[in-house]
Amino acid sequence: MKKYTILTILIVTLFSSVAWSQSFYNFNRQRDIILSFGTGTSAYFGDLNDPGDIFDTRWNINLGLEYFLNDRISVRGELMYFSLAGDDESSNTEGRVRRNLSFTSDNGELNFVGIFNFRRNGRRFYQRPGVNGYVFGGLGLAYFQPKAIVPDVYVDDFGNSTPLPNAGEKIALKPLMTEGVDYNRVSLVIPFGGGVRFKAGPFFNIALEAGYRITFTDYLDDVSTTFRDQSxxxxxxxxRALADRRPEIGLPRLAPGKRRGDSSDNDGYMIYNIKVEYYLPTHIMSTSKFKKNRRRSKRPRSQ
Structure with missing residues (x-):
């Protein structure tokens, strides 16, 4: 996390330099589009985490643009790169420890959400409240790629070991079809959550945000249904080795049809962020002129 903290500080410093260079003329003009940069942690919820585990040390980084429709409602598009992980070895449940599965995944997400701010902004962007809470919800697409480290050997049903040529490598699990399912690595997601903004100057906000993602897949972790016949x-x-990893810890392989995961509930993930938000100058990107012309066109003509 140290390198992301340094990166955040550099971004803030760069934005501050740009802000101080703005003229009084641009300061007085309305700005209604926010550029945001954020980083934080990601937490996975699925077959390879214990119930109640809501925080993780995995990371995320995101970049977004937000447009204010009025003084309370805005819309935002955001790109995010995030990491997820889960493993049975660290579980508090004996059954999970004996299953001995694990995964890591670096993922991408594109989302579009609507945002409702609890407090109204002022007539000008720099007259906004010092503190403002908000909630959001929308739709997005997530790309995921679960991977696992290949063990040193494959142990057959008779206890014979065969060295694996790619031992120690982290490889993608989806092509192996460990449960005999050729699932899609792209899923529709429903992001929702909330946050709070702190005014950090006329052009900047610091935002703290948390949001959950409902997904439409149970394969973020490559685990969902039952063990299959090794044949x-x-x-x-x-x-064969990654489909059933019990032999790695000296346990016999489970019979086909035995439960490997819980297919009754899809996987999900939580994103925790700290963001730097910057009101873009009107000469870079703004719709204030369009709004002004639209208001004029709605005025009744004098007789």
Missing amino acids: IFGNDLTA
């Missing part, structure tokens, strides 16, 4: 993997010993 479906043919001669692919790597797929």
Whole structure:
């Protein structure tokens, strides 16, 4: 997290330099589009985490543009890169420890949300409240790529070990079809949550935000249904080894049809962020002139 803290400080410093260079003329003009940069942590919820675990040390980074429709409602588009992980080894449940599955995943998300601010902004952007809470909700698309580290050997049902040529490598799990399912790595997501903004000067806000993502997949972690017969993997010993990892800790392989995951509930994830928000100058991007012309066109003509 240290390098992301340094990056955030550099971004703030750069934005501050730009802000001080703005003329009084531009200061007096309305700004209604915010550029935001954020970083924080990501938490995964699925078959490879314990109930009640709501924080994680995985990271995320995001960039967004927000447009104010009026003094309380805005819309935002955001790109995010984030990491998720889960493993049975650190579980408090014995059954999960004996299952011995794990994954890590670096992911991307594009989302569009509507935002409702609790307090109204002033007539000008620099007259906004010093503190303002908000809630948001919308739609997005997430791309995920669960991976796992290949063990040193494959152990067959008779206890014989065969060294694996890609031992120690982190590889994608989806092509292996560990449960015999060719799932899609792109999922529709529903982001929702809330946050609070702190005015940090005429052009800047600091925002703290938390948002959950409902997904439409149970394969963020490559775990969902049951163990399959090892014969479906043919001669692919790597797929055989990663489909059932119990032999790595000295336990027998489970029979086909035994529960591997819970398919009754889709996976999800939580995003926690601190963001720097900057009101873009009107000569870069603004709709204030359009709004002004639109208001004039609605005025009744004098007789």
